[in-house]
Amino acid sequence: MAIERRPLREQIRDELMDRLTRGEFAAGTDVNEAVLAAELGVSRTPLREALIALAGEGVLESNQGRGFRFAPVSRTEFRELVAIVAALESLALESSDPAHLRAIAPRLLDLAQGFPDQVATHATVDRRDDEWHGLLLSGCSNERLIDLLGRVKAGMRRYENLVVAEDEPVARESEEHCEIARRLLEDDLPGAITALRANWVGGMERMLAHIPAE
């Protein structure tokens, strides 16, 4: 038995993010604190603490007297978030040790090419993508930047379950990752950063069609 020694609010936050990723919360719907707390088997106090933390990451919105609701999605906001993440990941690459980048490049290439299976659930695709970007940023020593990226990406998870299947875009994503990895292999950091930006812009455009007009 693993005795959890983290505050409830953090465990609850993680559980809510899991459920969000699984698509259990629709954008725009409001949270009923009593119901959710009962469902989680905790009191409203740590639940509210978790909700406040998530509101700080843009996952939830709060209105005086009206409680919390899952932030509505919009194409505009998605574009904004992608621009931010692209800039932050670029910065992370810039401030990474070039030697380390060269060292992980082969593995990045492997991962990018590795899964040509057509039948992957959306969840697995996203998990792999996270893993790939995680490895890409593994050499960044800017801890605050890594932390910040995690928060901003949490705010983007709301969009991940909007897309259903698709096989062609996955191939494109894979090809773009290969391109980045190849640049890193050749020690072409500026080229890698450009390719990374293109990857985010490309991923954004592929996603945009799936976001309902507000």
Place this chain on the structure above:
Amino acid sequence: MAIERRPLREQIRDELMDRLTRGEFAAGTDVNEAVLAAELGVSRTPLREALIALAGEGVLESNQGRGFRFAPVSRTEFRELVAIVAALESLALESSDPAHLRAIAPRLLDLAQGFPDQVATHATVDRRDDEWHGLLLSGCSNERLIDLLGRVKAGMRRYENLVVAEDEPVARESEEHCEIARRLLEDDLPGAITALRANWVGGMERMLAHIPAE
């Protein structure tokens, strides 16, 4: 009479940030919730909510069973924060309407040159600097970016009260702001961004000496 219709947690958060800016909280010291709540005339519940929000912005740290403490300062973290803010402000400039930038450039120049008074308290200098950067970013339509910048800068406030007076650096800061404004006047956005980055790097270096070694 102004009826406050914002949640207590937000009012408390703002009040704590004010006090932090005034230097009333030393880095590394821990928060006594009961004492602070009594001082503010509220219960621990909304205070803790505010503390959790501030922890999300990096102003505070929390440890299970040990509560909250004001995050210690370090040169490393300051460098990290400056790199992040520089990147985000650059992005904000890039995604601003060039016409708007040209339009505000004269006012930016005015503000930068406007205050040659040697006897300015550190607080006023910081307020002016905030105002100047606020105007610089006023044309950025990326709301999430503006919001994020606010949060990251909140985490940087801990460093502002470390510096005591200085007059030469203020002149440098002013000169750098002029340079940025001039670039904008000439419609040289890449030049302005480069100058903006230089401004942050310069400000950082001037500050570094005042940060105690960890």
Place this chain on the structure above:
DNA sequence: ACTATGTATTTTGAATACAAAATTCTGAAC
């Protein structure tokens, strides 16, 4: 049928209460 108004119910925001940790204090042993 529709709107408006007043009432009941739900739900949030904040205060209080309580239990479990962590800290401080005390004193004995060396």
Place this chain on the structure above:
DNA sequence: GTTCAGAATTTTGTATTCAAAATACATAGT
């Protein structure tokens, strides 16, 4: 004097309670 064990105290983390605001409902009037 120092160090350790154990009790007393403080402080946190979570649950519960309470009041006020928001919502839903029902009734009367047009």
